[in-house]
Amino acid sequence: MPAAPTTKVRAKLTARTFIWLQGLSGLIGFAALLEIVPRLGIVSPDYLPPFSAIMVALFKEMTTATFWTALSDTLEAWAIGLVISVVAGVAIGIAIGSSQLLRNLTHSTIEFLRPIPSVALIPLAVLLYGSQLQSTLVLVVYASFWQVLIQVLYGVQDVDPVARETARCYGLGTWAQIRYVTWPTTLPYLMTGIRLAAAVALILAITSEVAIDTQGLGKEITDTESGGAVAIMYAYVIVAGIIGVIVNLGARALERRVLAWHPSVRLDTAEAGA
Amino acid sequence: MKNLVPPLPRLAVAVALPAALIAAWWIASADSQSFYFPPLQTILQTFGRLWFSPQAFGNILPSLWRFSVGYLAAAFVGIAIGIPIGLSWNLRNVLEPVLEFLRAIPPPVLVPVLILFAGIGNEMKALVILFGCIWPVLLNTVAGVRALDDVLAETVRSYRIGRYARLWHFVLPGASPQIFTGLRQALSIGIILMVVSEMFAARDGIGFVLVQYQRTFAIPEMWSGIILLGIIGIVLSLIFRAIEAWLLGWYHGLRQSQRAG
Numbered sequence: 001m002p003a004a005p006t007t008k009v010r011a012k013l014t015a016r017t018f019i020w021l022q023g024l025s026g027l028i029g030f031a032a033l034l035e036i037v038p039r040l041g042i043v044s045p046d047y048l049p050p051f052s053a054i055m056v057a058l059f060k061e062m063t064t065a066t067f068w069t070a071l072s073d074t075l076e077a078w079a080i081g082l083v084i085s086v087v088a089g090v091a092i093g094i095a096i097g098s099s100q101l102l103r104n105l106t107h108s109t110i111e112f113l114r115p116i117p118s119v120a121l122i123p124l125a126v127l128l129y130g131s132q133l134q135s136t137l138v139l140v141v142y143a144s145f146w147q148v149l150i151q152v153l154y155g156v157q158d159v160d161p162v163a164r165e166t167a168r169c170y171g172l173g174t175w176a177q178i179r180y181v182t183w184p185t186t187l188p189y190l191m192t193g194i195r196l197a198a199a200v201a202l203i204l205a206i207t208s209e210v211a212i213d214t215q216g217l218g219k220e221i222t223d224t225e226s227g228g229a230v231a232i233m234y235a236y237v238i239v240a241g242i243i244g245v246i247v248n249l250g251a252r253a254l255e256r257r258v259l260a261w262h263p264s265v266r267l268d269t270a271e272a273g274a
Numbered sequence: 275m276k277n278l279v280p281p282l283p284r285l286a287v288a289v290a291l292p293a294a295l296i297a298a299w300w301i302a303s304a305d306s307q308s309f310y311f312p313p314l315q316t317i318l319q320t321f322g323r324l325w326f327s328p329q330a331f332g333n334i335l336p337s338l339w340r341f342s343v344g345y346l347a348a349a350f351v352g353i354a355i356g357i358p359i360g361l362s363w364n365l366r367n368v369l370e371p372v373l374e375f376l377r378a379i380p381p382p383v384l385v386p387v388l389i390l391f392a393g394i395g396n397e398m399k400a401l402v403i404l405f406g407c408i409w410p411v412l413l414n415t416v417a418g419v420r421a422l423d424d425v426l427a428e429t430v431r432s433y434r435i436g437r438y439a440r441l442w443h444f445v446l447p448g449a450s451p452q453i454f455t456g457l458r459q460a461l462s463i464g465i466i467l468m469v470v471s472e473m474f475a476a477r478d479g480i481g482f483v484l485v486q487y488q489r490t491f492a493i494p495e496m497w498s499g500i501i502l503l504g505i506i507g508i509v510l511s512l513i514f515r516a517i518e519a520w521l522l523g524w525y526h527g528l529r530q531s532q533r534a535g
Contacts, residue, residue, distance in 0.1 A: 023370060023371040025368060027371050030372045043391075046390075047390045104284075105287060108292060115507040116503070117465040117466055119469040119470060120469070120504055122473065122485075123485065123488035123496050124496070127310055127493075199378075202380055204466075207382040210382045210385060217383075221386050230390065233386065241376070244380060245374060245375055
């Protein structure tokens with residue numbers, strides 16, 4: 001009896017290692033491609049330096065203060081913007097979602113405001129705040145707020161009517177109802193919202209750095225491009241990608257951790273966006 | 275439940291808040307002396323003057339053209355590459371980490387990169403949009419193909435349905451709900467990239483004139499440009515929804531009946 005599961009576990013482990021190795025080989029292959037293509041002259045090394053040159057530039061850049069300041073500036077704007085969006089999205093979402101009337105009243109407005117591209121606000125942000133942190137925050141919050149709000153609205157709507165009636169029968173107050181009935185139902189939706197918002201917030205933080213020169217990785221990329229330091233530019237692009245991966249993986253890990261108690265893994269992104 | 279409400283009050287409920295907000299903006303800004311927040315009336319007059327003129331099309335059309343070319347190319351290439359990756363277990367395992375990395379690169383950084391390759395012309399903008407939009411389409415296509423129903427797949431195989439028929443009648447429709455999720459994510463990324471690439475380096479386009487207005491402190495013009503971009507965002511998402519309702523009508527109907535049953 002105990003032997004069978006052990007072999008199964010072992011088989012699963014080797015399968016997993018194998019997949020992991022396959023993925024690693026893909027990454028190595030990609031790096032090799034980036035090395036070979038410029039070396040063979042298929043693409044001019046002036047435009048795309050070999051991967052090794054980019055890595056050398058990256059490690060050199062990592063010893064400078066510029067690099068770490070840029071990195072922390074980007075992360076700061078991202079984190080502050082995300083926190084504002086999540087707090088506002090949850091508060092407003094629960095307030096609107098709890099009332100059928102408010103939901104009907106605001107539906108059309110939300111559907112109208114949501115598709116407005118946040119980059120449309122760039123000129124306004126520049127006029128009001130120049131290239132300060134606030135400019136970035138305007139863009140980040142406008143873009144990621146809707147992601148959270150929509151998910152929270154879905155979640156609040158999903159509360160089981162029987163559970164809600166039961167809570168009311170037992171005389172739970174408004175806050176207790178939110179805490180013990182609405183919140184647990186909404187949480188999976190909220191986590192989806194946070195995951196989407198985290199990715200969007202990073203895109204908009206970097207957009208703002210590229211387009212309006214606020215401090216951060218995006219500004220370093222445009223500066224090094226116009227300065228002709230192409231290898232360093234690619235180094236920053238790779239760093240931006242790695243941060244993107246960490247944000248995505250982190251959000252998924254957080255989701256799994258927060259929802260560990262949840263009986264089913266519900267609502268993938270696919271349905272959430274629908 | 276919802277359909278029991280008669281249409282007229284439903285319309286009234288839908289229009290009430292937007293009307294109230296616009297009215298509030300109109301009244302609050304009516305005597306505005308603030309330089310940055312001109313009266314809504316002035317903005318709307320500027321809007322009419324600016325964007326209903328023949329010259330306006332010289333800026334709107336290039337933007338929409340770049341967007342359409344880049345977005346449609348991303349959709350086509352993303353689906354075309356995504357299907358074989360989704361169908362092959364090994365290919366997927368090898369490529370997935372690379373694709374996840376490429377997807378995670380915030381797309382606006384492509385603007386300076388692609389300027390190196392393609393200069394600052396239309397090609398660069400279409401390429402930026404293509405490279406930014408392709409990842410959500412590609413990865414969602416892969417996920418959609420992977421999640422195809424096993425029983426259906428076996429059935430298709432045992433009936434020896436040919437490769438193209440299988441692709442056209444089984445794989446594509448089966449993955450289409452997920453593909454549309456990717457296309458929807460790509461839509462907003464595409465609009466962002468259209469504007470950013472024009473702000474960064476261009477001679478025409480909506481993003482370009484918007485920055486010009488802001489730099490010359492032409493405030494009502496700038497506001498009218500912001501409103502124009504908002505309208506374009508809304509119209510594009512309405513077009514997208516119409517196409518989705520048309521192509522995915524069967525799917526939403528299926529889900530509704532499953533929920534009811």
